[in-house]
Amino acid sequence: MMTRLAIAGYRSIRDMTVDLAPLTIVTGPNGSGKSSLYRSLRLLSDVAQGRLIASLAQEGGLSSVLWAGPEKISADMRSGRVPVQGTRRSDPIALKLGFSGADFGYAVDLGLPVPGSGFANDPEIKVEAMWNGELLGRANLFAERRGPLVTLRTSETGEWRRSPVDLSSFDTMVTHAADPRDGLELLLMRERMRNWRFYDALRTDQTAPARRPQVTTYTPVLASDGSDLTAAIATIHAIGDGAALDNAVDDAFAGSSIAFTASGPNHVTIGMRQPGMLRPLGASELSDGTLRYLLLVAALLSPRPPELMVLNEPEANLHPSLLPALARLLLASANTCQIIVVSHSGALIDALGASEQARSIALAKDMGETRVSGQRFGPDWRWPKR
Incomplete structure (x- = not known):
């Protein structure tokens, strides 16, 4: 870790x-440097991909x-x-x-x-x-x-x-x-x-690939834009923790569950059964917030968890009532992989409470410089000398 x-x-x-920490929340007002910290992690990842320069x-x-x-x-x-x-x-x-x-x-x-x-x-x-x-x-x-x-x-x-x-x-x-x-x-x-693994471009617009019928091949890792959501959810049910997935959906939308509907010879559409409805609502009918929550569930409950997962503003499009369920999902997923969340949502941080797994880093600007609020000296570090 x-x-x-x-x-x-x-x-x-x-x-x-x-x-x-196992779960680190980086927060701060707009312009405080959250994106710079996020981009620095992407650049470190690019080192291993040969794409740094x-x-x-x-x-x-x-x-x-x-x-x-x-x-x-x-x-x-x-x-x-x-x-x-x-x-x-x-x-x-x-x-x-x-x-x-x-x-x-x-x-x-x-x-x-x-x-x-x-x-x-x-x-x-x-x-x-x-x-x-x-x-x-x-x-x-x-x-x-x-x-x-x-x-x-x-x-x-x-x-x-x-x-x-x-x-x-x-x-x-x-x-x-x-x-x-x-x-x-x-x-x-x-x-x-x-x-x-980085998730900062999960699409939920009306033309998002996640809303279209898909071929359900084994997909243990959700794509960075969420385009293979149906296959990723089906894979969790097949070889992952399907019970945790069902619990996460029910936790956010009481009484609801995932549904799959055949769409053509080889394609399937993901949807959601909801109390009081006579048929499942398909992906094209789901709200942006509902679809985004399902995308986060698919990412966090991957059958092949990474060593590090970084989420950029996962609370976007989510109603505040969903944040406690997201916080519980984040804490549970932090048992299988390290998670860094970049967010400006104070409500999400409050929902995480005082968990020993979680650490909050609040950024602020001082003379144009991004600094950690309340931190005068950071932990020890030594750079290699030129």
């Missing part, structure tokens, strides 16, 4: 480290995503005695992302390209590090990348050796130096990171 997340130099986040390019390149304020904000700047202004830099310009847990930790440091490279907006990966445990140190470091060179610590003797692969500035050691013989730990971490 990821227990710490560290971000530095990304958009409104100058330098932040937070503790994570391409994803940053889609955001406009390194110059568009770097922290826009001064390297340090002095007490005089905060008090207004002096204007906010840049000073002589003591550290190189960098975007840093990292996470750690009880078993592994990883960090990447991206910087400006070499002058004259011809790709002025293309960031370069300067340093990467992977280690055992929560906090980086020389004794627990087992993989390090500096420029094109990757060195690995052998598990048999503890000696350092050079990887046979020299990396380009846009390649990560997680994808290019991971193999069963020369980088087993990198390989294991890469596969775990590739299994992270």
